Amino acid sequence: MMPADIVLNTHAIAVLLLTALALFLFTRDWLPLESSSLFVLAALATGFQLFPFSSDGKTLHAVDFFSGFGHEALVAVTALMIIGHALARTGALEPVGRALTRLWEVSPQLSFLLTLIVGAVLSAFVNNVPIVILLLPILTSVSLRMKTSASRILMPMGFATLIGGMGTTIGTSTNLLVVSVAVSMGMNPFSMFEFILPVALSSLIAIMYLWLVAPKMLPDRASELGDTSPRIFSAALNINQDGFSDGKTVEEIIEQTDKQIKIQYVKRAGSDALTVPSRQLTLKQDDQLLLSDSPENLKAYEKLLDADLYSSDQKIDDDHPLQAEGQQLAEIIIAQGSPLLNTTVAKTRFADRYQLVVLALHRSGTQSRQAVADIDNTQLQVGDVLLVQGASETIADLKQQGKILVLDATSHIPHSEKAPLALMIMITVVAIAALGILPIAISAVCGVLLLALTNCLGWKDMAQAVNAQIILIVAASLALGFAMLETGAADAMAAGFVNLTAGMSVTMQLSGLMLLMAVMTNIVSNNAAAVIGTPIAIGIANQLGMPLEPFVLAVLFGANMSYATPMAYKTNLLVMTVGGYTFNDFLKVGIPLTIIMWLSLSFLIPVFYPIG
Template identity: 90%
Template structure:
């Protein structure tokens, strides 16, 4: 039986149902996060326009739900994304990378610890995506030099950057959103280093775990990372007229490779349909054999079968040669800010633009058959890896441009004459906000303007840095939080939480709220969990007659514990792709890390913020 003070009106019930639906849609792979976020905004605006809601003489207008697009937290998040992109593009952090690389040659064990600490410290002020991209080539190079697997160090490094981002109000977009929403509800603003104390102490335990324990429980990936990468790519071998495979059966083709090639499906010439690769199926020109293997084996099959490992429609001529001397294979990862993200090879006119030909695609997790059959027109996702071929000079130039992350041991981070200026702008933005001279939204916006005026970044580069997915999920989450607050749904959920945990101490209630957010953030968007959880946390504190700060912190810190699943945070996907990790690897390392952070912070928050 629910307590009598919980009263839900029709609008509150509708908002709660929409919230549940939104959290479900945010976890669906078949629906882009941008689409589900836009659905939430459209549903809220349309619903409240058709069925107006008035309480205490105040009416919620449908257009109020669009205010999230102008919210100061979203402005700050977007501006900081651009500044972080500028640091990566100009190579402002390259000296840090060089110093770490040199230290690895002296003492790998201590250097690994220092890498974790540096990654965490930098992420307290800079979006962790450029930090991870900075450290990935270094750690891959170390694994090659020491002839050890990189799988023991890449995931701990990625988690260290997530932990570091928890320490300041600007460390992650989640922190900015929670603090902004809480302040709009009457809480006194947090200073930039307000909660650095409890986070630093819990992070110390977490870093020790990542340094000494995590590498031991991660399964070792036997193959080395390098030119002959162990990553399995999906590709299509195109049958040439009068080539070896023309007129041969699938069985004869397999015999030519000593049964090494595994042909899953055949896409017949002139048809979009896929046929199961029966051994007696006779092949003809224009057919495509859908295969999956390492880059080395794929190139071997191309030669043995006299087939083309690229789309036959790709223009191969003097401007786009594949026979010139110095040909190399390279792996390009689709990272945040990449001009290839959310578009396709054909739409970007990849061969014309980069003078490289796409041979195959690697995607973490299961792939659809159609993705393999039509790589050129497949929208590229975060963490995808393209296998490309071209002249070594072209690949080297692509690395130096810094717009696209090339995965190999010789990857160099660009360092331009604008690097010191970009770094000074970032330091100024942080310092001005930390000293309380300007809010972070304003100081970051001024920083972006300075980047543009000093030509550290072009406006095109800035457009690539802005993530439409982040913008929409933040705007939708803010709209949901606003609706829950105004209709009383947040107060009702807070009352329900207090009722269910009435027999627990306030410290245990605080801990339970943080654990709920930690579980939620690994299933749905961390920003959605945080913005929806913040008004509920304040409602809980008000009903208990307690200060709101510790409960807001429980939401903020719990929503940052994105360790247990690869889809919980975008850098998890990058690390998963490069390290070759499985979903279970994240569970194996991420769940203990979550428990460490949860238990330590459950003890520390009441120490720093007494709750009676």
């Protein structure tokens, strides 16, 4: 039962209902996160405009909900995304990558430990996406050369970068948001390294778990060939005129492949309809067989059936010959900042632009009919992998450009003469903020300006680095947090939490709040969990008469524990795709890691921030 002085008004109830709806929509795959975020903003602004809210003689203006777009934390997050992208594009982290590659050949076990530590340390200052993109091809390459399984080391590496990001106020967008919201509500600002000691101590246990235990819990899914992998790709085989398959029945096609081919659908010439084929169906010119298989099997079927493994929209000519000498298969992963993200193969005119032919598409999870049937017009998302074919020189050039992540055994790290300058700009941005000369939002914006003036990164590249999804989810989350605070909904939820945990010690209440945030962050956006949880944490601290800092840190740490599900954080999706992991793999490794971090930080927070 809520305390008598906490009354839920109509607006507070509406905000709580909208918050529940928002958290539900944020987890729906059928609705883009950008759309659900924009819906939240529109609903808040429209609702409070039509039904004004006043408290203590002060009226809440509906346009105030758009202030999140100009929030200091969002400015800092966006600027740091651009700087991190510049480090990846210029190859500023190349020396780290080369050193790790050499060490793996000397002592794989110790090198793996060092890789985890380096990934964690770098992620305390740089967004972990470029760190993961740097390490993915390195670890994949060394595992192929040493005939070991990359799937045993990629997930621990990804988790190590998430752990490291917890250590400073700029390590993740979640940290920046929590600290900014808490300061705006009256808490004293944290210094950049304010809470690095408790994170470092808990990270020691977590890194040992990721080094010694986690690899034994993960499946062995090593690939046997350098340019292929066990990933399953959706592809289309086009029936050629007068080829073997022209005029043959589906049963004859199956027999020709020694009953190995598994045709999911047939797309008849001149039709967009998909049909499940009967064995008696006769195929003709320009029909398409839609199937899913490994790259090597797809290429084998292409040869056996005298069919073409490419979209009919991609013309094969002298510029992109499919059968010429020196051709290679390669896998291109769609990462954040990729020019292919949120567009299609057709719209980018991929074959003309990159001189490569797209053969197939891999997407983690359940394939939709559209993804299987129309690769050219399927919107690409983070974690997708394109199987492409082209001249080895073309693939090598693509890797050297550094704009697109190519996954194969010969992957190179991009490098340019601007790399030292980009690294120096990043170090300067962090140092100025750490010394308290300028806030991180201002120093990071100045850093972006320097990147532009020194031509380390063009404005077009900066636009690609900015993630519209993050901008919208941050703005929507800030608006929700603002509405909860102004209407009293946050105080009501804080009172409910205090009453539910009334028989517990303050330490147990603190631990319970952190666990609640850890569960929430693996279901909805980590930024949403952080921004919504921060006002509640401050309300709990105020009602208990305790310092704000430990409760704010409980939200910050809990919202960063994105280990248990692949959708919890974008780097989890990248690692899932490359390592071939399943949802259960994340549960199996991520839940124990969450428990380790939760228990250790539940002990350490009261040690560094006494709560009586």
